[in-house]
Amino acid sequence: MKSSLTKTVLALSAALGAGLIAAPAFANADLAQKKNCMACHAVDKKLVGPAYKDVAAKYAKDKAAVATLSTKIIKGGSGVWGPVPMPANSQVSEAEAKQLATWILSVK
Template sequence: MKIKILVAIIALGGLSSFSEYESIPTKYGGKDQAQPSEGEAIMKKLDCATCHKIDKKVIGPSFLDISKKYPMNDKNINYLADKIIKGGSGVWGAIPMAAHTALKKDDAKKIAKYILSLNK
């Protein structure tokens, strides 16, 4: 069963990877950002856009839904950074999120901060 889910994720990921990555200007730290934040720039180099989009659910939740569920604070930044690195399932459904074990904790925190900054 897990193999079937994994194959489905890979197949859907391959199909959705042809779509363009959307960037939304964000406010974090009180100033408008004309260029991507560090977290957004890191995400563009990873496979995040395969399963997540800014404003709509694909395989995983949208980044806006994540930002609405978790307020911006150190506890949630650390939680999401760990989730990005370790992967897992159960919070948003049965389909597991792939682990990103090669990602540094500081980079995962930058991604988490960017995602949480989308809640305006």
């Protein structure tokens, strides 16, 4: 008979394989760097755009934050953080934008 630990490992493996559990390793600062987000943003300080920790704090209680930020990442935006507009980033796919938004919202 299989141990409880073995059953848990198998269940987690199956869930990961089925895509039911998001893998946070794909949504991180490396992806933000690769997609040139870090040219204007930093984790803990304002550059041209707001610090990611400030974005996370602003959207912390917004249930639509991932969708909102994903759209802004792809299409750009203006007026939320001041007069400097954020340009559209056409090199970011919809899936990558969601990964980036999820990561940004996790920054403390």
